[in-house]
Amino acid sequence: MSRWRTALGNPWCFAWGIVWIATSALVAFRSTELDKCYLKAAHRFVEGADIYRPTTDGVGLWPYPPAMVLTVAPLAWVPEWMARVVWSGVVAASLVVAAWAITRAALAGVSNSHQRLQRVTALVTTGLLSHQLVLSPLTYQSHDPLIAAGMGLALVAAMARREVLAGIFLGAIGALKVTPMLFAPALALARRWRAVIAMVAAAAALSFLPDALRLDGEGALSRSFSSIVQSASNPAKAGGGYWHDWNPLAQNLSATITRLTVPTPPGDREINAREWSVVHLSEKARGVAIISGQCVVLTAVLVVVGFVHHRRPRPPSPLQLLTESGAIACGMLLLSPHSSNYHFAIEAFAVAPCIVLAIERRDRCLIALVCVLGLLGLPSGRDLIGNYAVDALLICGKLTLGACVALAGCVRAAWLLRSDAA
Numbered sequence: 001m002s003r004w005r006t007a008l009g010n011p012w013c014f015a016w017g018i019v020w021i022a023t024s025a026l027v028a029f030r031s032t033e034l035d036k037c038y039l040k041a042a043h044r045f046v047e048g049a050d051i052y053r054p055t056t057d058g059v060g061l062w063p064y065p066p067a068m069v070l071t072v073a074p075l076a077w078v079p080e081w082m083a084r085v086v087w088s089g090v091v092a093a094s095l096v097v098a099a100w101a102i103t104r105a106a107l108a109g110v111s112n113s114h115q116r117l118q119r120v121t122a123l124v125t126t127g128l129l130s131h132q133l134v135l136s137p138l139t140y141q142s143h144d145p146l147i148a149a150g151m152g153l154a155l156v157a158a159m160a161r162r163e164v165l166a167g168i169f170l171g172a173i174g175a176l177k178v179t180p181m182l183f184a185p186a187l188a189l190a191r192r193w194r195a196v197i198a199m200v201a202a203a204a205a206l207s208f209l210p211d212a213l214r215l216d217g218e219g220a221l222s223r224s225f226s227s228i229v230q231s232a233s234n235p236a237k238a239g240g241g242y243w244h245d246w247n248p249l250a251q252n253l254s255a256t257i258t259r260l261t262v263p264t265p266p267g268d269r270e271i272n273a274r275e276w277s278v279v280h281l282s283e284k285a286r287g288v289a290i291i292s293g294q295c296v297v298l299t300a301v302l303v304v305v306g307f308v309h310h311r312r313p314r315p316p317s318p319l320q321l322l323t324e325s326g327a328i329a330c331g332m333l334l335l336s337p338h339s340s341n342y343h344f345a346i347e348a349f350a351v352a353p354c355i356v357l358a359i360e361r362r363d364r365c366l367i368a369l370v371c372v373l374g375l376l377g378l379p380s381g382r383d384l385i386g387n388y389a390v391d392a393l394l395i396c397g398k399l400t401l402g403a404c405v406a407l408a409g410c411v412r413a414a415w416l417l418r419s420d421a422a
Contacts (some may be wrong), residue, residue, distance in 0.1 A: 004290055022306055036140075037062065039083060043075040045069045048214050063228065065083035066210040066221035067175035068143060087141060094145035095134060095345065100150025102126070102352050108159060108318035113359070122356040129370075129377035136342035147173045147180060148346045152192035155185075155325050155349075158195075161316045167195035171202025182301070186328055189302060207270040213370040248394040250341035253297060254290045261286050271391045294335055300407050301331040307414035319353055321415045326350030328408035334400065344399050347406055354409035366416075370411040376402045 006245040041051045041062045043182040051062040051069055071090075075083035103123055110116045127134075137144045150173035157166035167187070176182040185235045187196045210221050226399065246265050247255060266272055281289065304327035316324070325350040333339045335349065353374060376398060380390060397419065 013187055031304065033146060037088065038072045038143075039075060039080065041069055042072045042074075042083075042300065045073050045210070046076045050224060051221065052228065056302040064143070065175060065178060065207060066225055067206040068177065070206075070213075071176070071219075072144065073414075083409060088138075091138060091143075091145045094149035095138070096349070097143065098148035098152040098345070099127075101149075101155050102349060104324040105155055105159060106352055113150045118357055120177050122359050123352065125355050126348060126352045129355070129373055130345070130348040130375065133344040133347055137345050140342040141282065142342045143176070144283055144343050144345055148179055148348075150176075151325055151329065151346060151349060153181070155321055158321050161315065163192055163194040164198045166197025167192075168202045170195070171199040171204075171205060175206035175276070180333050182328055186301065186305045186324070189305050191312065247341045248391055250338055251333075251341060251344070251394065251397060251399035251403075252336045253293050253334040253400060254337065255288050255339075257293060258286065258399040259395055259397070261289065269391075271387055271395070275394050290339040297331055297334045297407065298405075300411050304328075304410050304414040307418045310418060317417065319356065320414065320417050322349065323410050327407055327414070328352055329412035330403045330410065333403045334407070339399075341394070341399060345401065346376060347403055350403075350406035350410050351366040353413045355404065357413045361416055362389065363412065363416060365412050366409055369405050369412070372405050373402060373409075376405070390422050 006228045023372045036362045043063075044053075051066075070186050072087070075087060078086070106123055107116065121147060136142075136261045152164045154169035156174075157163075157169060170180060170187075174183070184199055187193075187199065195335055208222060240296050246259055246273075249260070250256075259276065260278045262276065262277060263280060264272060297327060305324055306322045308316045326347075329349045330348040333344060336343070354366055354373070355370055357363060380393060380398075
């Protein structure tokens with residue numbers, strides 16, 4: 001406790017708090033995503049209405065699992081300006097938690113001053129390469145940093161061998177956004193049964209909690225969400241068929257493959273005047289290509305898990321656990337039916353171990369992959385390179401390629417670390 005008092009009494013800590021609050025407030029009032037989605041859903045939920053019912057313009061209001069609305073429901077009870085500041089602070093704090101967890105995993109057990117300097121350098125480089133991935137959820141005020149924070153807390157719990165707590169954290173974020181349930185087969189492959197049971201129990205409890213809290217509400221939210229999941233099950237279409245077939249903002253594997261294998265649709269923008277497809281595939285052939293790509297991604301994730309835990313019962317090192325989390329994060333992004341640019345902050349879990357080992361082991365394969373990540377991480381805001389260039393990069397799947405490269409780096413890192421143990 002004394003260490004906390006010392007830290008909180010430090011003037012630098014106070015200054016950081018002021019900057020954090022001010023920045024969060026400024027970002028919050030610039031964003032329109034909060035009132036378009038989160039605040040409306042919060043008000044509907046507390047009123048007992050169906051948060052999945054489309055708005056008057058026919059657009060679906062809430063595309064997330066029912067449990068996610070619990071994170072924003074309290075915002076319905078405070079003024080809008082306060083809701084914006086509070087939510088922005090939560091998003092920023094979540095990113096800080098994720099960064100803390102990555103830092104702790106990378107520096108755990110490192111006492112040599114030279115090696116520690118190398119790892120600090122790697123972490124700073126990770127921040128530079130991932131800055132766009134982190135700025136996007138701040139700009140859109142999306143809930144994805146909460147997923148990153150949950151992954152970070154689960155990672156720290158796993159490092160402390162607290163399997164049940166790790167499972168609870170993973171189950172919580174699995175209830176908030178289905179894709180973290182990819183951790184379940186990974187945990188099963190690693191024979192972390194207590195974590196598996198805790199994860200499934202936590203996810204199930206949180207998934208049905210919103211319905212339990214509004215017994216007199218308008219329909220079961222879990223049933224409404226299941227219908228959305230069913231409508232997004234077509235692997236041959238971007239977003240599984242729930243989102244637009246040709247959407248540059250969709251950067252998951254199926255969406256990028258779709259954009260590159262269907263004719264570019266007509267449109268008023270300059271970007272639509274050019275044909276961007278590499279080859280035209282029928283829906284059946286495109287489905288085969290997408291499923292094949294998804295199988296490769298899933299295999300790569302499970303290979304990393306196998307490398308990390310192959311020396312059972314010897315526990316894996318913190319850096320191995322970070323590599324495993326990074327590989328699963330890439331799998332979540334690539335295998336999801338829809339991953340937009342503000343979903344990719346969790347890729348930092350994969351970038352960090354790649355850079356750490358590229359610096360420490362001077363492995364040529366990892367150095368090459370990190371160079372590619374560096375090129376993909378160059379500043380590419382619309383105010384820097386223009387709308388056309390940004391749209392062109394997204395159409396070609398810039399973020400998709402980055403996640404694939406980071407996943408390949410995790411496979412290589414897991415191989416290099418296969419003999420390490422805590």
